[in-house]
Amino acid sequence: MQWDSSVFLPYDSESRRKQRKWIESAFNDKAALQSYEPIRQRETYKLLHSLMNEPEGFAMHVKRFVAALLTEVTYGHTIKSLDDPYLLLMDRATRGTSEGGAAAALVDFFPVLRFIPSWMPGAGFKRHALKVREIIHQATSLPYHDVKDKVLAGTARTSLVASLLQEARRNGTLAQDERDIMAAASTINGAGSDTTKSVLASFVLAMVVYPEVLEKAQNEVDRVVGVDRLPQIEDRGKLPYIECIITEALRWSSPVPLGIPHCLTEDDNYRGYIIPRGSTVLGNIWAMTHDEETYSDPSIFRPERFLNMKAEVMETADPRAAVFGFGRRICPGRYFADTNIFMAVTSIVATLNIAKARDSTGKEIVPSIEFCSGLTRHPPEFVCSITPRSQRAMDMVSKMLMSLSD
């Protein structure tokens, strides 16, 4: 069964409208977002436990943390190991979206490419995009059919896909809704994983390169949360420096540097420039978040730039106004992502030390600050040293994990 993700559908398409409404019901609704707190806590403890016990695999643990949250909310499936088939499929599809998305985006930047047949020499990008599309379809089919079988058998766990299937069956609309349900689920995983991962990987890189930031953050968490418990979502609001770190990580990483191309549905006049209907326009998010006038030394990770910022200045300086896109297409997963990032960052700061790794001669390895670009922007793999801050922190994480049943 073929489908089209809402991201690539025109604004007035009925399928896009349905998909957006469903995604918002799960990711942009206050009550729904609150109901994910137990999942978020459990996955945060698992993340900490993995980082304490197998620190060299931190990139994989972050990937798993992000995938586990999305998979549980979307399909009701708990990822229990690194070789979980859902995780492997999602990873393949995410890499595909990132690479193939860049290829597909070329068509939006240069619409004439749309008319080049895929067999033509030089049209390799188009063949690649088609191959990636196939990988993404395969990666969505397995979890989707798994949930559908369980819905039919009456054994499905709570999830977005299960509730949409149940509703469609009740309304007798399963045949016409099925393609859009698959498309919505596929879009969530494609749009939500690489982006959140990029922010968390950038945060770890920043802690390696700017140790004074980590030290300040640890002092704040120790003062507010103490050392006898792990941070909770209720602590948000009492941790202004951590808040600045998250804001700076969003700005510094700018995970979708050129956003998603938008197509004008009517002629526009922008500051005297006439832009005809049908034109493709790009929001240069990277340029906005690295504008020297708003952010001095923009390539430096400096959370203090947001500390004690007046509300009216923050209104224009908050990178959230750019990094999640614009207008009616603005990212519907922004609050979900922001909360997940808060929990991961605060819990890591509270329980772990992050520092430069050393080579065999004992010399510090300083990772270079560079980002791979494509549809999403993220730091290339780097090495660092991650160690528990104390035996007490390790015991608390193990105890919390044991007390929570899957």
Ligand code: HEM
């Ligand atoms: C830090 C993490 C994230 C960043 C930086 C980010 C950024 C973006 C950006 C720039 C867009 C394009 C908006 C536009 O067209 O103007 C977008 C769209 C989208 N994002 Fe996110 N996103 C993040 C996390 C998530 C998560 C966790 C989800 C899961 C639900 C998600 C779901 C979506 C969807 C479904 C769209 C397409 C919206 C549409 O076309 O109507 N994103 N995101």
